[in-house]
Amino acid sequence: MENKVFTAFFLFLVLxxxxxxxxxxxxxxxxxxxxxxxxxxxxxxxxxxxRGEGFSGGRCHGLHRKCYCTRLC
Structure with missing residues (x-):
């Protein structure tokens, strides 16, 4: 019985x-x-x-290395 409980718990954990x-x-x-x-x-x-402009973040982008601000639409 103890082995079945352990097996069921193990399968539950893996799932x-x-x-x-x-x-x-x-x-x-x-x-x-x-x-x-x-x-x-x-x-x-x-x-x-x-973030100071009210966006959630930003990153450098493009050949001219401009800063682009990002947020969820």
Whole structure:
């Protein structure tokens, strides 16, 4: 009896540990930063400026290395 309980618990554990959490992802919109004026070399700095502009983050992008702010649409 104890072996069956252990086996059932083990199967239960394996079943739920293998499930992926599926989240609903929206589209990511981006807009060029209005306050970041220099060449964008650090996406961390870009994201900080963008958060100050009301966005959720930002990253450096493109050949001319401009800062683009991002948020869910």
């Amino acid at each position: 739920f540990s293998s499930q992926e959490v599926i989240g609903i992802e929206g589209r990511m919109c981006q807009s060029r930063s209005h306050h970041f004026r220099s060449i964008c070399l650090s996406s961390h700095n870009c994201a900080n400026i963008c």
